[in-house]
Amino acid sequence: xxxxxxxxxxxxxxxxxxxxxxxxxxxxxxxxxxxxxxxxxxxxxxxxxxxxxxxxxxxxxxxxxxxxxxxxxxxxxxxxxxxxxxxxxxxxxxxxxxxxxxxxxxxxxxxxxxxxxxxxxxxxxxxxxxxxxxxxxxxxxxxxxxxxxxxxxxxxx
Amino acid sequence: xxxxxxxxxxxxxxxxxxxxxxxxxxxxxxxxxxxxxxxxxxxxxxxxxxxxxxxxxxxxxxxxxxxxxxxxxxxxxxxxxxxxxxxxxxxxxxxxxxxxxxxxxxxxxxxxxxxxxxxxxxxxxxxxxxxxxxxxxxxxxxxxxxxxxxxxxxxxx
Amino acid sequence: xxxxxxxxxxxxxxxxxxxxxxxxxxxxxxxxxxxxxxxxxxxxxxxxxxxxxxxxxxxxxxxxxxxxxxxxxxxxxxxxxxxxxxxxxxxxxxxxxxxxxxxxxxxxxxxxxxxxxxxxxxxxxxxxxxxxxxxxxxxxxxxxxxxxxxxxxxxxx
Amino acid sequence: xxxxxxxxxxxxxxxxxxxxxxxxxxxxxxxxxxxxxxxxxxxxxxxxxxxxxxxxxxxxxxxxxxxxxxxxxxxxxxxxxxxxxxxxxxxxxxxxxxxxxxxxxxxxxxxxxxxxxxxxxxxxxxxxxxxxxxxxxxxxxxxxxxxxxxxxxxxxx
Numbered sequence: 001x002x003x004x005x006x007x008x009x010x011x012x013x014x015x016x017x018x019x020x021x022x023x024x025x026x027x028x029x030x031x032x033x034x035x036x037x038x039x040x041x042x043x044x045x046x047x048x049x050x051x052x053x054x055x056x057x058x059x060x061x062x063x064x065x066x067x068x069x070x071x072x073x074x075x076x077x078x079x080x081x082x083x084x085x086x087x088x089x090x091x092x093x094x095x096x097x098x099x100x101x102x103x104x105x106x107x108x109x110x111x112x113x114x115x116x117x118x119x120x121x122x123x124x125x126x127x128x129x130x131x132x133x134x135x136x137x138x139x140x141x142x143x144x145x146x147x148x149x150x151x152x153x154x155x156x157x
Numbered sequence: 158x159x160x161x162x163x164x165x166x167x168x169x170x171x172x173x174x175x176x177x178x179x180x181x182x183x184x185x186x187x188x189x190x191x192x193x194x195x196x197x198x199x200x201x202x203x204x205x206x207x208x209x210x211x212x213x214x215x216x217x218x219x220x221x222x223x224x225x226x227x228x229x230x231x232x233x234x235x236x237x238x239x240x241x242x243x244x245x246x247x248x249x250x251x252x253x254x255x256x257x258x259x260x261x262x263x264x265x266x267x268x269x270x271x272x273x274x275x276x277x278x279x280x281x282x283x284x285x286x287x288x289x290x291x292x293x294x295x296x297x298x299x300x301x302x303x304x305x306x307x308x309x310x311x312x313x314x
Numbered sequence: 315x316x317x318x319x320x321x322x323x324x325x326x327x328x329x330x331x332x333x334x335x336x337x338x339x340x341x342x343x344x345x346x347x348x349x350x351x352x353x354x355x356x357x358x359x360x361x362x363x364x365x366x367x368x369x370x371x372x373x374x375x376x377x378x379x380x381x382x383x384x385x386x387x388x389x390x391x392x393x394x395x396x397x398x399x400x401x402x403x404x405x406x407x408x409x410x411x412x413x414x415x416x417x418x419x420x421x422x423x424x425x426x427x428x429x430x431x432x433x434x435x436x437x438x439x440x441x442x443x444x445x446x447x448x449x450x451x452x453x454x455x456x457x458x459x460x461x462x463x464x465x466x467x468x469x470x471x
Numbered sequence: 472x473x474x475x476x477x478x479x480x481x482x483x484x485x486x487x488x489x490x491x492x493x494x495x496x497x498x499x500x501x502x503x504x505x506x507x508x509x510x511x512x513x514x515x516x517x518x519x520x521x522x523x524x525x526x527x528x529x530x531x532x533x534x535x536x537x538x539x540x541x542x543x544x545x546x547x548x549x550x551x552x553x554x555x556x557x558x559x560x561x562x563x564x565x566x567x568x569x570x571x572x573x574x575x576x577x578x579x580x581x582x583x584x585x586x587x588x589x590x591x592x593x594x595x596x597x598x599x600x601x602x603x604x605x606x607x608x609x610x611x612x613x614x615x616x617x618x619x620x621x622x623x624x625x626x627x628x
């Protein structure tokens with residue numbers, strides 16, 4: 001994961017809540033994902049596909065594309081205050097991805113209503129080709145950020 | 158990923174195509190996933206959640222649950238001959254998962270029609286609690302197993 | 315809608331809550347859907363496709379298949395007491411449906427957790443062919459059955 | 472369905488293929504849906520909710536919201552030439568809808584790749600509130616428009 005495991009956006013460029021969440025986010029950092037931007041209702045995350053992420057067909061495991069999109073979703077929906085988790089998500093795979101491809105996932109909020117949200121994430125390859133489309137449904141828990149374990153649902157990201 | 162990176166089911170217990178696909182499946186083996194069974198239309202895959210898979214909320218990143226389910230899906234839909242890939246998938250998160258949890262994903266075929274298939278994957282924790290439900294849509298490519306890059310779609314798993 | 319607009323299952327064969335819900339269910343009765351069975355976590359609903367349900371390609375509008383499946387989902391998830399509505403749903407179309415086809419939607423509960431539920435509905439043609447697969451996510455509201463308008467979400471069915 | 476069963480957009484305002492498809496589209500016209508616009512990759516369809524569309528909870532049956540969105544999807548994806556049908560679709564219900572509400576579904580193409588497409592449809596109430604979000608996956612058949620029955624998949628709309 002070497003070349004892309006550097007720091008995310010310089011800490012000063014991320015809002016405080018995002019920098020703190022990213023500092024605790026072992027899964028994302030271990031895979032070398034870079035949080036390039038985050039705000040209320042939007043986030044950008046980058047991942048370079050390594051040979052260790054290829055499946056039995058010799059191309060990127062679709063699960064890594066989901067993991068990347070789900071991470072962007074998590075940062076897009078957690079900027080409002082309450083701990084917010086994924087209820088469910090859907091992903092479509094448009095094109096195969098190879099080792100060395102540099103992927104950018106951009107999440108945008110589509111709707112918020114009550115404690116719920118709908119977010120769209122588009123994953124593009126370095127040449128701009130869309131390789132996956134993701135739609136996630138979030139639920140805000142009653143706890144505060146950093147609070148104890150959520151009682152239901154599985155946090156996205 | 159040490160403790161769960163041992164061999165999958167003893168090679169003799171898996172059909173030849175599954176053992177060969179698993180041998181090439183770097184992504185799955187790197188994460189320590191164990192392919193416990195595979196046949197035409199079904200597969201079982203196990204994953205132990207490590208501290209490196211936790212997200213910024215301190216619980217398992219939902220992307221790893223998807224990755225596990227997607228792997229079971231891939232083995233369930235690739236036993237018929239043609240290289241078969243994921244068109245799209247949907248996942249629902251029912252309960253949070255912690256470090257040390259031992260997850261089992263069981264995939265079953267629901268329908269096959271033309272080159273398409275619908276597969277359901279249930280992910281359970283060691284105490285039997287369902288933590289995620291996954292539904293995947295597959296498409297069989299015209300190539301043979303082990304053939305060159307699929308022309309469209311992104312292989313599941 | 316003539317031939318299939320008769321009564322549903324004889325009232326005595328349905329649980330009281332289902333008979334009452336069906337009596338108020340104008341949408342379902344207007345289309346000639348027959349509620350053939352309902353219990354906590356399961357329901358069966360039948361619909362005959364009429365010429366008025368064909369789309370611009372001359373086959374059944376997919377929306378009617380969804381409507382049928384969504385109705386079975388609604389009866390399967392409303393037998394526990396609280397008014398329960400649809401959070402979201404996904405449908406896959408497997409085979410085209412023609413005028414005169416007699417469709418049966420069978421809903422079964424897959425999981426319940428907290429106020430949420432996951433239900434699968436399979437829609438079959440008179441020859442047993444599966445024509446659509448549906449997965450719905452429900453949310454129980456705090457109100458009692460027959461209570462005033464739900465505060466959020468759109469009732470399934 | 473009286474008040475909203477008038478003609479769609481004046482015929483001259485719709486492209487020829489859309490006017491012809493709408494003329495054959497019994498399902499859509501029977502329900503009083505108005506095709507307000509259609510082009511390659513976009514469409515707008517309007518529906519007024521009648522008392523006959525209410526469910527057992529006294530609000531609009533979610534199936535009618537799907538039917539409306541699915542219709543907009545069908546017109547957005549059929550302007551390229553080949554008969555194009557729905558592979559699958561997902562819908563999220565955000566707010567309840569009442570009798571008398573005037574709904575507008577606007578479909579936009581998100582991606583096309585090979586014979587496949589991804590389309591988003593947003594359904595709004597007369598006050599602008601989003602009541603449902605829909606994402607549909609299309610597949611182009613090899614037949615020409617108006618050709619015989621598609622061999623697989625169920626046309627959207």
